[in-house]
Amino acid sequence: MVTPDRPLQVRDIGEPGLLQRLQAFCPAEVIGDDAAVLAVSPGRSLVVTTDVLVDGVHFSDRTTTPEDAGWRAVAANLSDLAAMGASPLGITIGLGLPGDVTVEWVDRLYQGITTCLQPYGTAIVGGDVVRSPVTTISITAFGDVDPHQVIRRSTAKPGDAIVVTGYHGSSRAGLELLLHPEQGQSLTPHDRTALIQTHQRPTPRLDVIPLLFPSSPSSFPSLAIAGMDSSDGLADAIVQICRESQVGARVDRRHLPIAPALQAWVSPEQAIDWALYGGEDFELVLTLPLDQAQRLVSQLGHGAAIVGTTTVELGVWLVDTEGNFPEQALSREPGFQHFEPD
């Protein structure tokens, strides 16, 4: 608690409070999306995003191999680029390492990083390695995008369809199986492995972008797409898009895409909770006109779905079109990072 005799500390205001405070030091136009967009030349904009991961906070040898830590760190950054509509150009890696980290551990981290990058023809283009009391991985990814094809959170219109590009809740389910291996006895070995893999090796949805902009930019000068990724949870994504766009939403609980393996394992209530709040599915959440949304979902398959509609009224509601459940207000859950005493 804050007491009169000591100054305000970062744990008092938390990560969100501090980020908000630090935005005062940034130009207004770069705030509020998964990544910053900079006009570089008339036809191209540069998109930049950065993440810091700390041993014991964001990864741990107890639960994550170094390959998986590397993969996940890169996947999260590439997902931020996808969320902006950008194609990756490269990443830089800043490493802080205690002296007793094994060289093999670092090699394996970089194996995971390059394996994740490889399908996208993207490379590690720079970095720094320094001594530190705690292993810290800082990744900056940059990509490029046609300025007319930038996807922002703030451009949703009332009446848009809300599309999610794939199943939700699987990553949280995979984490549960890792933390409690005794659970999920009813799962087939294949399904168990698939859920765990979804958590350990998420796939950034860079494949979605060409489907959104199939032709030259001039033929869709005003394609009305808004969106972000669901790394902090599907509920978080919908609420943030609505807040930034000054719209509301009605989301149908029966339309949330849950992987069959997860449906077969846990109760519908548990599955919906994980889908909305589990986080780290790294899918895209997009709003666009209904006809385009329908076309996109049919092209994507594999769990892509229209989950609801944006509205003029500002509330975000989870509804049941069959009337068995009362309407429920959706909100962002508290994030995963807190500046609390260890």
Next chain:
Amino acid sequence: MVTPDRPLQVRDIGEPGLLQRLQAFCPAEVIGDDAAVLAVSPGRSLVVTTDVLVDGVHFSDRTTTPEDAGWRAVAANLSDLAAMGASPLGITIGLGLPGDVTVEWVDRLYQGITTCLQPYGTAIVGGDVVRSPVTTISITAFGDVDPHQVIRRSTAKPGDAIVVTGYHGSSRAGLELLLHPEQGQSLTPHDRTALIQTHQRPTPRLDVIPLLFPSSPSSFPSLAIAGMDSSDGLADAIVQICRESQVGARVDRRHLPIAPALQAWVSPEQAIDWALYGGEDFELVLTLPLDQAQRLVSQLGHGAAIVGTTTVELGVWLVDTEGNFPEQALSREPGFQHFEPD
């Protein structure tokens, strides 16, 4: 020491050894300069550089205000851009913070960062803030450059003049005054402050770049310039340029530019040692044809000088044209960062 019963650790191979090992994961063309260069569009290349700074390793509240820590972190990155011939586009900041860091400390860090950025019209365009047991500042700076005007370490030719853009040794002298305030009693208050300021608030030499390329790129299609910055010491810069360019050098000890305040304070031997090995002067070290070098030095003034000549023979020698000192082989001193037990 490495013993048969434990695996190789990063402290066994140190930062240089680890960086070399990790380069196997990077494309060959991005290795070996102050920053990576990526072809983005026909006329522009993207330049990216990243640095990680750790509390207690690279800065400390005992010797550095948060404003100065922020300033120096940015200055180092902007200096890397200048060393590549690039103009800054923006920076991202990844912060790892213990919960008990005061909000005021973070505010003051950002004040230092934005104050350093301001003259260059450059902004913080993104970032991340996470909980960490140790304060860690990770900065990635990116800039753009005409592909024909990239400055590399590997393009020096025998017979080029070696230019330094300003005084060397002043930053090391300023550090000495900070660590041992009882020293330098002979200095005027103005000179003392100026030396300390050189250490606390170094100026990246982005102002040099327009002087190197005054006209359109097509009029200097083959301007033969090589270079890097002197952040790790003047000797280090000359040796690295020579090694990457497969040339040698003869550097005249009488031509090393030493600030008058430093000359008046310490012995010539001490001043030359700090100039060569002190580091953190953040000047540029450039090789170019003699006539262009002379023109550049006269334009720069303020300590800029031709300090020597590159040679066909591969050795790098510190010589005395007046013959009072024997020739002395120059080498990089060990860097500042080691993975040794704390």
